[in-house]
Amino acid sequence: MRRAISSTERRARLGVRHRLAPGAAAADPPEVARSLVAVHSTDPSSVYLGTLARMAGGDLGTVERALYDDRTLIRLLAMRRTVFVTALDVAPVVQAACSRAVAERERRKLIGMLAEAGVGGADPEGWLEDAEAAGEKALAARGEATAAELASDDPLLGTQIVLSKGKKYEGRQNVASRVLLLLAAQGRAVRGRPRGSWTSHQYRWSPLELWCPDGLADWETGAAEVELARRWLRAYGPATADDLRWWTGWTKTRTAKALAALDTAEVVLDGGADGLVLADDLEPVPEPEPWAALLPALDSTPMGWQAREWFLGEHGPKLFDRMGNVGPTVWWNGRIVGGWAQDRDGAIVCRFLEDAGSEAAAAVEAAAERRAELLGGVRLNPRTRGMTWLEEELKG
Structure with missing residues (x-):
């Protein structure tokens, strides 16, 4: 009998594995990148803000050093012909x-x-x-x-x-x-x-x-596809084959071939959809302590699946632009509950799209204060995507 994995458990996995829940923070930028497989980098600011949202400490200089001085991170034109940042070993x-x-x-x-x-x-x-x-x-x-x-x-x-x-x-x-x-x-x-x-x-x-004095290790394409699928399932599973196909930009045939080479288990998702996890990843994941996060536009987490209802609800039209790119989002316990933007004066303004309760409001306010301190007055400009409905409203 196939195990059922509810949306609540999927959100618990997301919080822990994407380094957003209490006690799950990464030690350094490469650990963040490995946890997500790769960090979306079409908007350069999202690399900094998304990475630091998943670390217990650090500042803009921490990410900059990893990118350009220590060179433990590298930019690649990769999945879906999109620029990503990932760790050198990945x-x-x-x-x-x-x-x-x-x-x-x-x-x-x-x-x-x-x-x-x-x-x-x-x-x-x-x-x-x-x-x-x-x-x-x-x-x-x-x-x-x-x-x-x-x-x-x-x-x-x-x-x-x-x-x-x-x-x-x-x-x-x-x-x-x-x-x-x-x-x-x-x-x-x-x-x-x-x-x-x-x-x-x-x-x-x-x-x-x-970055790599000896060049990149020469993987055979098929073996690399299997390994990438394995890493993605570890970070984003349970998920569907269509989710993986969308994330990678592969054809259905390439996706099916990569998954067939892995030891996976079929599970039932909320609503009766068929999902996949790695066979050694069936143990229940306990729900972490409550957490809030302000994630940047084009962050790897909301852009990690094609089917997003289990964490997005009905908020998609207000938080995604017409090209399918996500804007800045407000998270509470593994769900997107609103969005954020900078107003005309550069101040961070958050908007809840549902009533998440007083505890969520206080936690989001604290996260917004940390984000404002991190930005230090810098204005973000969404040049690589369209403005979302909520951003337009919040910017005034």
Whole structure:
């Protein structure tokens, strides 16, 4: 008989395994990243705020040192062609299981763009190979560079291509930017320090060897997919195969193959849905002490499943933008009960979307005060996504 795992127990697992419940805090940023498999990094500020929400101490400098000085964290273009931050020991698995396929698709796309623009004559693929080699050489010589700097180092990299040809937002771009994206997806280059502050969306690039002197371990794709599925189930299970397929961006066939190679157990979720856990993960998880959290936009926890009703309820339309990206959320005991934003003066404003009780209100207020102290007056700008309904309302 299959074990039933209720939404209450799923929320208990979330609180403990995602380092949000009392006593579950991580010791350092890499431990946070491992606990989540990878930290969503489309919005750079979410890496800092999401990581520190899961640690007992630390400040912005703690995360910055892990990213750029100690280099125990690394950015990858990975699942769903999205930028993630993960620990160095997990990076080879993510790269082989997801980034490799992203690189192949992006390379085919770029070859098509070059052919359409007449770049490379009869051999745009060969031309691109030369441009990739030039980009890697120029980056190694500089040690750290922007795409614009590399475009000035070699005429191949300075070649311009037309983007969105024929549309009103048509533009031109140096091929260096596309080449760097390919090198990163191939595990040959890394997004390094941002050009501005910790909230900046513009990065300098570095050779991979500055993070991994021996390069990333060479995993076979199928084995890496199995390992990534195992890590994801440990962090996000119980869940469905569709949840994993959505999170990774894999096809149904790839997802089913990876899961079939694992020792899993079927469970029944609330509502009668079929779920999966690792076979050694069937023991009940006790409910932790009450906890509150203010998680940033695009945080890895709310973006970890496709089916979110068990922790989101009916609040999705107010907390997600039209592209399916989550805004800043307020959590109480494993459920999203509201959202938060900064008003015109930069103050943090929280809004409950349901009555969570006086204990929740006090805990959320305390979390908001800690968040305000952490930000120190910095204004967050959601440039990588649309504003949610609740953010628009709270910002005034």
